[in-house]
Amino acid sequence: MLTQRIAWILWPAFLVACAIEVVFFTLFDPADMQLLGEPLEASRMAIYSVGFFVFWALGAASSFLTCFLQRSPWEVNRCPLPATQRPDGCPKREGPCC
Amino acid sequence: MRGVTRPNPGAPGAPVIPIKAVPAATGGDAEQGLFEVRRKIYPRSVTGWFATWRWALVWFTQILFYGLPWAAWNDRQAVLFDLGARKFYIFGLVFWPQDFIYLTLLLVIAAISLFLFTAVAGRLWCGYACPQTVYTEIFLWIERVIEGDHNARAKLDASPLTGRKFGLKAAKHGAWAALAFWTGFTFVGYFTPIKMLGGEVLSFSLGPWETFWIFFYGFATYGNAGWMREQVCKYMCPYARFQGAMFDGDTLIIAYDQHRGDPRGSRGKKADPKALGLGDCVDCGICVQVCPTGIDIRDGLQYECIGCAACIDGCDQVMEKMGYSKGLIRYSTEHALRENLGLVGIVSRFVRPRTLAYTAILATVVVAAATALLMRVPLKVDVIRDRGAMVREVEDGELENVYRLQVMNATESAHRYRITVEGLPGIRVASEPVIDMAAASTRAFPVRIRLPGAQSSGGSQKIFIGVTAEDGSGIQVREKAVFLSPRKDGNRAP
Incomplete structure (x- = not known):
């Protein structure tokens, strides 16, 4: 996914920079x-x-923002911690205890 | 691979056709491609009418690309885009940034030609002339020579690393890198005189930016033709995405004749397909194996199809071996497939509103560009008023204005020009009227223009400054300018 994102950011920016x-x-x-x-x-x-x-970098910055802002709410809300390691009281905590 | 059905060689009445059926992608595990999970494609090499055409175009375009920078014209490189001096030399013509309009027109012509060819004959550009296709073809040829055919390559990739594998891979990448370097060198040779560049390479004295761009372009060639291949067409090429907009029911596409081919199935060479309830497709899978983008053309028109016609060549060979008529996969149109039209029916539909409109626009732009180029005067003059002194009175009651003439000699020979002025009675050039200009050069000249005071009506008056070549070549430019005089009511001009 990361390589895809990088390609999405760099490639359109490259085409635009050429023009x-x-x-x-x-x-x-x-x-x-x-x-x-x-x-x-x-x-x-x-x-x-x-x-x-410089043109390539500017285009890439724009593509980066496009990629960044098009993330779905699900992607934004996603907790970086695995479900079992979330703090006590977290409604999404899972584990042997609960 | 979607849509590929494998014949079962062990079944009763199994095929005796001499083609071994293998699925298209015989590669190892799917790899994480740039955009999605990608199965490495090992296209089977193919010979035939269309493959010959493609190779002819590979030779033509690459002799042109690699050869053109070495061509000479009047003791200089015939085609040189001298970015450092901001001059483009194309055979007898010298273009300056001021000639941007010609580049624009050229790009417009290229774009509309592409639209027209696409509307008539589909992806001709992709299949035969696009650098991505051409370099992939060359790189695949190198790969085939060194590593063997598609089966040998798939086997080699799946095998553990041995001395032999390492040697073959090193040889392949070495050959690719050498070709890629030469391509990068040639590319930069369009912008820096290539003979000088060659000398710099041999003496290891390349400039930093030349080095950088040679390797940048070389690396792009190596990566695109060696590694990325069909992924460039599938995911990176904007044209592949919008070419469908130029398509209609009468556009030539590479099509599988489903009516004739289905139901598919393997059979003996002597078997009567009708008796078996089969169509002409023997389901050998050759069309899938030869496809550089790994699709099955029998599934219908897909945007991944670059129109290379490799499947036509492959299928025709099988049809010939089976004793069937060729053209089960062929260039056709949706319309022709639906209504069973012949060649005449297809060709007569080339003329339709869409193609007529593209042709009309193309013809207009070509005529306009050609006219503009023919009428182009290889002399450019800008008249700039001297901002310091608007007007001053000189001896004998004459009024003097000073201008700066920015003169550009866009020819490749030195010229002597005469500056003249007209538009008011008695107006004359008081400074040196004859100027000398070196070939392909730009210079500024101060020009003093005087008008007898009695002829002045006051305020600003329109005059024309002419610059004419003295050698009778007919090169001449006339530029409008403004001559300022003090107002007659006694107030000085500002």
Whole structure:
């Protein structure tokens, strides 16, 4: 399940990052960009590459939230403790005693 | 595997056909795939008309992909997307970021072509030309050469690790990695001159980003074609999900002729199927064994079917051996299967509102793109007003405006251009009117334009600044600009 979640998060973000990379860097020249008022000193290649991973990370963050928020109430409510180890008084506690 | 029925070789009147029936997935335990429990698929290799076509396209696309970066044009790489210099060279053309519209048009044309081909003939792209199919085919070929056929591979995977197994696996992964590296190298060779890149590889002096992208692309190739295979088509490809929207009852699909084939069952070669109450399907399972996505086409159209036609080739061979007519599994349409239409009936339905609409849109965009490309002037001029001084009076009562001309020579030869101005009587270029530009370069020139004071009507007036090549090549651009003068009522222009 974890690998599936990771794939759901990374793969759509990758596709979107590819598209944004092309459009963004066609419209904006890295050589004209400034970072906090200072011109970027990296080569265009470096900025294209870093830019791609920034776009990918942003897309992944969005996919992550989608995955996170689409969890069902059952998944959210699920207690991480096994039924026998839940504290006394817990209605879902199970064990030899009760 | 759903829908696969196994013939029972031990039954009375058992099959004598020379095809050994095995279920499609003869692999070991199901593994946890990327998206769901996945049973490893060992597709049986197949030969035939469609397999030949697929291999022809593998050769064609890969000679193009691996060969194109090595082609030269005017002492440079013929196709080079020079991202560092923000220039795309495609044979005789040089594209700049300003030419983004052509890339957009190209993508629109590609998309609509895909829609049209899909509406007419289904997943032609997936089955024959998609890089995922092409590289999987090549990687499978390597696997077959090193590890043997599908049965040998399944057996090898199930066997404990021995020196022989380790050697075979190492050889396979080594060959895959070498091909993947070459693919990554070629890919980066479209963005960095490939001969220079080759020299850097040989002298171990690759730049960090070049190294990174070669291995990134190489790793993606290795992973997708070696490991992921049909999972890419089933779970990762957006096209596979929406291609159904382009389908209708007259779209060519790979279909099992249920009417002819059922009831299925094994029988002797000489047996009369009618007497046995059987259809033409001998239930040998070959169609399932050859399927790269592991489906049974006899269950009907499924989105996992990439339209590779391997099952057609496999089934045709069996039909031939049995002495039945070919085409139990064939390219057909839902409509044709239902109404028993022949080839003419299928082809005549290629023309229908959906395909006509796609064709009309495609033709319009292609004509527009071709016209735009033919009329493209390889010279671009931006006129920017000097913000410092709006207007000043100079000697002889003339008024002067200063502009900055951003000139881009998009040809691959040096040019001398003449700057002219028109639009008002007596207006003239007071600065050096002749400029020289190197090949494929951009430069800014200050231009001073003067107007006799008597000709000024005050305020802002429209003028045209022209830039014309001096060599009679007809390259010429005319840009609109504004000439500011002091107002006649005595107030200065701001």
